Amino acid sequence: MDSITSVITWGLCLVMGAPITLIALFHLLFPESAWSVYRRWGNLWGADPQKIAPDYKSSTAMRVVGIALLLGGLSICLIPKLLGH
DSSP, X not given: OHHHHHHHHHHHIIIIIHHHHHHHHHHHHOHHHHHHHHHHHHHHXXXXXXXXXTTOOXXXXXHHHHHHHHHHHHHHXXXXXXXXX
């Protein structure tokens, strides 16, 4: 039973935590590119964020999103270590 728990916890880390961490690094390292992705999604819905708030500090916002995602992804990846697997 212990090996099944170990496989499940490490699987959660690899399936959920690792992609979240990679998305976080994208937001931290390339905030302008991340913002352009959000703008494209906004255009698909007919609401460009840059037109709604032209003075928006997008670089800072993308870095804050990156930090939040990084903390979330790393905390998911630390679950196996905390459980001792």
